[in-house]
Amino acid sequence: MMKILVVDDEKDVRVLFEQRFRREIRNGEVAFSFAYSGEEALAYLREHFSEVVLILSDINMPGMSGLELLRHIRQDYPVNPPPPPPTVMMITAYGGQHSYEEALRLGADDLLTKPVDFAALKEKLHLLNNA
Amino acid sequence: MEKQPTRTFTIREGNDSIVAQKANKGKSIIVDVDARGLKSKYAPFMDIDGELLFSVVPALIMVRVLRRFLDLPTRLPRVSQALGWIWVPMAVLFVADQIFRFHTKLLDDGYRLFAYTVGVLVLAALRHYRPARTVLLAALPYVLYLAIELMLTAGGIKLGKKYDDIVNNSEGFALLWLFTFFLIARSQKKTLEKERLEREAEEQERQRIAAQNVELERLVAERTSALTRQAEELRETLTELKTTQAQLVQSEKMASLGELTAGIAHEIQNPLNFVNNFSEVSVELLHELQEGPLQQLPDAEKTYANELLTDLVQNLQKITTHGKRADSIVKGMLEHSRASSGERRPTDLNALADEYLRLSYHGLRAKDKSFNATLTTDFDPGLSPVSVVSQEVGRVLLNMFTNAFYAVQQRQKLGQPGYAPEVRVSTHQRAEEVEIRVRDNGTGMPDSVKAKVFQPFFTTKPTGEGTGLGLSLSHDIIVKGHGGTLQVDSCLGQYTEFIITLPI
Numbered sequence: 001m002m003k004i005l006v007v008d009d010e011k012d013v014r015v016l017f018e019q020r021f022r023r024e025i026r027n028g029e030v031a032f033s034f035a036y037s038g039e040e041a042l043a044y045l046r047e048h049f050s051e052v053v054l055i056l057s058d059i060n061m062p063g064m065s066g067l068e069l070l071r072h073i074r075q076d077y078p079v080n081p082p083p084p085p086p087t088v089m090m091i092t093a094y095g096g097q098h099s100y101e102e103a104l105r106l107g108a109d110d111l112l113t114k115p116v117d118f119a120a121l122k123e124k125l126h127l128l129n130n131a
Numbered sequence: 132m133e134k135q136p137t138r139t140f141t142i143r144e145g146n147d148s149i150v151a152q153k154a155n156k157g158k159s160i161i162v163d164v165d166a167r168g169l170k171s172k173y174a175p176f177m178d179i180d181g182e183l184l185f186s187v188v189p190a191l192i193m194v195r196v197l198r199r200f201l202d203l204p205t206r207l208p209r210v211s212q213a214l215g216w217i218w219v220p221m222a223v224l225f226v227a228d229q230i231f232r233f234h235t236k237l238l239d240d241g242y243r244l245f246a247y248t249v250g251v252l253v254l255a256a257l258r259h260y261r262p263a264r265t266v267l268l269a270a271l272p273y274v275l276y277l278a279i280e281l282m283l284t285a286g287g288i289k290l291g292k293k294y295d296d297i298v299n300n301s302e303g304f305a306l307l308w309l310f311t312f313f314l315i316a317r318s319q320k321k322t323l324e325k326e327r328l329e330r331e332a333e334e335q336e337r338q339r340i341a342a343q344n345v346e347l348e349r350l351v352a353e354r355t356s357a358l359t360r361q362a363e364e365l366r367e368t369l370t371e372l373k374t375t376q377a378q379l380v381q382s383e384k385m386a387s388l389g390e391l392t393a394g395i396a397h398e399i400q401n402p403l404n405f406v407n408n409f410s411e412v413s414v415e416l417l418h419e420l421q422e423g424p425l426q427q428l429p430d431a432e433k434t435y436a437n438e439l440l441t442d443l444v445q446n447l448q449k450i451t452t453h454g455k456r457a458d459s460i461v462k463g464m465l466e467h468s469r470a471s472s473g474e475r476r477p478t479d480l481n482a483l484a485d486e487y488l489r490l491s492y493h494g495l496r497a498k499d500k501s502f503n504a505t506l507t508t509d510f511d512p513g514l515s516p517v518s519v520v521s522q523e524v525g526r527v528l529l530n531m532f533t534n535a536f537y538a539v540q541q542r543q544k545l546g547q548p549g550y551a552p553e554v555r556v557s558t559h560q561r562a563e564e565v566e567i568r569v570r571d572n573g574t575g576m577p578d579s580v581k582a583k584v585f586q587p588f589f590t591t592k593p594t595g596e597g598t599g600l601g602l603s604l605s606h607d608i609i610v611k612g613h614g615g616t617l618q619v620d621s622c623l624g625q626y627t628e629f630i631i632t633l634p635i
Binding site (some may be wrong): 010012016019020022093114115116118 | 397400401403404405407408409412415416419458
């Protein structure tokens, strides 16, 4: 089972993801956790780091931005020690060329554009799971 | 010394001169006693009538005084010259005397009278000159006296003692008169001279002022023309500034509107994403419901439930459709804030304009086979390449052409007889920029529309046909993206022309 942490300040994201991945959750393929801010996400990771395989984070958030969160994750959990670092996918707003480049520089594994294309996302998860 | 017999010895009284004359052996002693004193002249070596010779001296003095006092060389140059010969009559008399030996006092007095008369005549000739008149007045009594005396002497008339005194006194009076008036004349002359100098100074001053006036007039004219020129320049500058200001205000308005638009779009995007996503996921859920739990229902209920489900799915699809429509508008709005993705490259705008003209024409023809329009191109062959993001400028051109074709199409629909739709594109090389004009002979637009044409969301097309973002984006691309200008010129019912300038 793949544990996914979704970070977004919009609370409705939870409902949306749960409904979109209804079948997968039911089948026990994936499990979602949700954090509504960067700080919350870091707090969650401190306790459940080894479990989390994938982090999906919005970039534009009040308080700690997605990019800051990304930097923390890459600093706090370097590449080498036994539990492999989580894959991080950033979700950028349409046309945010600058944050796109910044995210890649900070070590994001992939970038998704809002509105999220769930079919494509499922495809990516499938590939990640099989890898 | 041998005693000489007295040949002539005359003591003449009755006037105030006593002349003693004694001639001896070619020698003569002349004693002249008069009111001025006693002069003794001694000419021992020549037997000549010296008195006659000496009478020339007062005459010469008189001439000199007259010349000096009356400025004769300038006033009466010829008379002044003639006066230089005043000694000639005396010389003639003298020679005559030497030959004929008149031995008379008359010659002497006569000559003197002659000289003084000449002087009086000169003065009379200058009677318009006030000092001359005064001198004339001064001299007249004395000359008159001399004349009377001469007449008396010549006539040999002896007057009684009483009359003698009168004559003697009158000589003194005449002399006194002469000096007094001479002094008056001198002061008059000085006054006149002073006045003349003052007048001259005034005249000079006047001339100086006149010259200054002329100079001032010239300066004023010069200054006036300079000021006029300056005023003209200022007026031109002011007009230019006003135009620039209007353009700045316009582009500033556009920029702030663009930012506002992008800001609004960002805010709308997230909720809109939820709308779209939830409606999509709801459709999925309904399908799941239809395939799963719904199958358990009894058939009678199932049909009804299926109907409801179909309607629900349809509604959700409508939500998705309109949500997507809103989404595409938001994306258009976001274009305002999107940083230019392309790279600037030197571009041949003639080729670019031609390419996009054909593209938009054929695009329109694909939708409407009946549509036809003349495409006129007037490309400046000397157009220099301009560094632009060609996709962006292409987009602007496409927008212009689409609008132009739309306008001619609308006018064509009015069915005016003889109307031939035409879209014309021309390029021009200017000093520091390149100009592209896109002109159509379509419906044109009123000023009220012209004023709003670059505002986001302003459209004259029916709902759903245009977002009203095309020209506002074009404005952004040209002005903000490329530092150029985008202007519109139009006449309702006749034409519309868009003018794009891009700096080289």
